[in-house]
Amino acid sequence: METENIEEIFMQHGVTLKKASATYLSAFNTEGVLSFNRFLKGDLHFFEWKQTEPCEVLDTECQDSGWSLVDTIESTSSIPIQPTDEESSNANDVNWTSENEKKNNSKISIQVLFRDLKAVEFGKNELRFYNQDLSIHSLYLFHHGSPHSFVDFLERKRFIRKSARRKQFFHCLPEAETDKLQRSFSELNIEDIRNRPRANPYIDFVSRLASVQQILPLGRQPESDFRIRNSPQSETETGDDSNENETVHCVESSNKTSRKLVPRPPAQRGSPLDASMWAEFRSANGSIIDPDEVKNIIFRGGITDDIRAEVWKYLLGLDIWEHSTDQRDERRGAKTQEYFQMKLQWLTITSVQEQNFTGYRERKCQIEKDVKRTDRTYDFFAGDDNPNLAKLSDILMTYVMYNFDLGYVQGMSDLLAPILSLVHNEAESFWCFVGFMQKVFSNFDIDQKGMKQQLEHLRTLLAFVNEDLFNYLKENQSENMYFCFRWLLVWFKREFSNKDIMQLWEVLWSGQPCPNFHLFVCVAILDQEMDVFISQQYTFTEILKHVNELSGNLNLLAVLEQAESIYLQVKKTLDTSKEPHVELKKLIGEEVSPNGAGSTASDEYEDGCMPMVKEKSSDDEEVLQRKVDEACDLSMSYAFF
Incomplete structure (x- = not known):
């Protein structure tokens, strides 16, 4: 296929191929990029996994990608996994694959038409594709981000539908179903709906659709906040168990009380410690x-x-x-x-x-x-x-x-x-x-667990503080917040001058007014750039590029004032809210009720074991020192021979 006829819809770096047909044995345990694309000429959707070199993701010299700056400095050699009998028998199940992998020295690429897959399933860090006979087509391990984001995107775009029996199992819908959904929206009288009072989230969504429909690529259905019920025919064809009524998301959303934030109080900087x-x-x-x-x-x-x-x-x-x-x-x-x-x-x-x-x-x-x-x-x-x-x-x-x-x-x-x-x-x-x-x-x-958790906390905080910006990011598949990765990794070191970074760090080291104030700094910067993101209709790649170009152009005083103002707004809102907001309260360092209590000291150790390292006694210290002195004397003696 000609690359100019391919539209890239969703892409995830740092994805390792763990299982596939025996054809791709040489690529097992190597890292690559998993994407979901559309072939414009035939209007066909397909998944593609491309093998990459380690430096393309991990080296800081390639860090403009914004996906990962962490180099674990591990050996990049791969240990091939012998295919099972089932995998060998399924070697011909791939109906449509790239020819590039036929060269031993070229990077391998796996492509499969969406219509040829039966289902998608995800685990903690794994994503599995199933053939029509429910055998595994391929299995991938995610190192950066979660497969949940990938699956959530496909579900929101009506490519897949959740199984009623298996929690993380999703059936692939015929592409004709997505076309139906697109036509049903085009028949809505959007102008009339937009001029009515906004009574519930569904009307809000349709109004937003009217304002952003011009930026949706041709052939891609707009994101909706509700779930449609599949026709009986499609249920029979897929053999799904979903004759039960599907949950209608708009009803669930309309029952929620709209969040009201207190006004942001002004914050002013003070004099430095002299x-x-x-x-x-x-x-x-x-x-x-x-x-x-x-x-x-x-x-x-x-x-x-x-x-x-x-x-x-x-x-x-x-x-x-x-x-x-x-x-x-x-x-x-x-x-x-x-x-x-x-x-x-x-x-x-x-x-x-x-x-x-x-x-x-x-x-x-x-x-x-x-x-x-x-x-x-x-x-x-x-x-x-x-x-x-x-x-x-x-x-x-x-x-x-x-x-x-x-x-x-x-x-x-x-x-x-x-x-x-x-x-x-x-x-x-x-x-x-x-x-x-x-x-x-x-x-x-090494597993970037800490960074993933911080990005999730940032996502939670932004969704609470600036719902408009968060919704925009979500509509543009940018809510994973990966463009903030560098900020969090090295605490804004590359965003400010050396003089400013010293002041910012000492402010953060003070631990005031909460232990996660650096997340409020992130939100403050994003808050300041919201109008640019939305008015310019930035996609993820453009947001990432713009964020990187902020380096050296940020006003530290303004950022700190806004970050504190946002913190005070969140704190006062939580203090007056009747909802528990457990995660946000933990984030700002507040104690929560026993029902929502955080982890205890023993929970910090995942294997349930407390540290076994203990301080040396005076006797132990004496023995150790004697051995050191002995070794030094011997080394000096042999140095003269």
């Missing part, structure tokens, strides 16, 4: 009085340049608010010694050890690549022989030894660079970086 104010909070022995008030001042106005480095050490946990000057100095000394002990561990790894330690070697290689391109436009890191680049690399390598489970992930260098450029001291910068990583640790999960 040297004189900071001195007033310091007691005679050097401890900090009323840390909560200090954090409140920082949230309102940030910190002046002359004391920023000192205060950051408190915000990031190197220094303890309650410690006296002597205790602070003692702690810094101990932390410095601990840092250089960990640094010595990787500095003394032999070439043979490195050769036999794949994970270490790959992380080291990745750090070297990232350091070369991190903040090179700033004077502090400019130049090829800049010693600060060596410090940046050494700190990241030491973090690999500090946190074996996480190691190094692309994006960490972006978080460390501003800290090192401000603090300068290598060991102290390391421990400040550790404190920052403790706040954003989940951003770098």
Whole structure:
């Protein structure tokens, strides 16, 4: 097929092929892009999975795609899975496939006409296509996003219909059914309906349809908020069990009470924490009085340049608010010694050890690549022989030894660079970086569970705060919020100047007024750009491009004021609402009733096990130190032979 005759309707990156006919054995366990397309000439819809190279999704140099900035630095080699007898027998079931896979060295592509599929089913991270005989056509594993979004899109567009018996099983509808739905809408007297009072969500929907119908591609049916009942003939043809009455969504929606938000109260920024104010909070022995008030001042106005480095050490946990000057100095000394002990561990790894330690070697290689391109436009890191680049690399390598489970992930260098450029001291910068990583640790999960959860929280918050924008994003298959991925991953590092990002980070580190204020910052930026998205009729790709172009063009003061205003609006609305809003209350850090209580401490461990690491006793420390001294003496002795 000629590519100019194909319209791409929905696309998902980071999809691994897990099962298909034996023809595609070489592509098993490799990553690709799954899309739903329309062939314009024949008006036929089809699914396509295209194999991609790892860097096309994971490398930060390709990050303009906006789908994933996380590089897990895992081996990209694939272990082929032997096909089952059933899979081998179904090798000829694919009626329409690409010819590209016939070349051993070319990227494989799997295509199947929608009309040739019987059903679609999804699990937690899996999506399955079924042939007409209900054998599995192919199975895919989603790494970025959820297959639910893919299936939800198909259901909303009336390509599939949910089974009444199986919870996550959907029957494929004949494409003629979607044509019927399109014609039924064209026969509506939209102008008359639009001029009537809007009594329920159905009328609202039809009115919206009148205003956006010109942007819907030809042949694609408009999104509706209700479900149609299939004809008896189609029920018989599909063998479905859905003779039961389908739930009509418009009735369910009209029974819901429309949400009313309180007006957004104005929010104004305050003066930054300066040297004189900071001195007033310091007691005679050097401890900090009323840390909560200090954090409140920082949230309102940030910190002046002359004391920023000192205060950051408190915000990031190197220094303890309650410690006296002597205790602070003692702690810094101990932390410095601990840092250089960990640094010595990787500095003394032999070439043979490195050769036999794949994970270490790959992380080291990745750090070297990232350091070369991190903040090179700033004077502090400019130049090829800049010693600060060596410090940046050494700190990241030491973090690999500090946190074996996480190691190094692309994006960490972006978080460390501003800290090192401000603090300068290598060991102290390391421990400040550790404190920052403790706040954003989940951003770098290998399975991206933390990022997915944050995107879902952002989606929930935006739907509550700005329903018009959320509905627009939903109509344009952009409600997954993936265009905000970079914002959340590195906390807006690439959206603001170095000076502004320092102020934004210290505001967020204050923990005021809630632990997820960074999500309100996201909503504030989207809120400001809503008119552009809607007036220009941006699709997902255009939204992503526009969001990336905001880098360096955002007003931090305006964003923070609007973010706080939105927070106050949400807080007051929740306080006066009779509905529980459990998820939103958790999001802003409020306690919920026992019925909607959050997770307990034991719930934090999915396997039900508490951490088994314990502090060493004094005896253990003595034995360890003796072994270290012994090893050092022996190594020195053999050095002379």
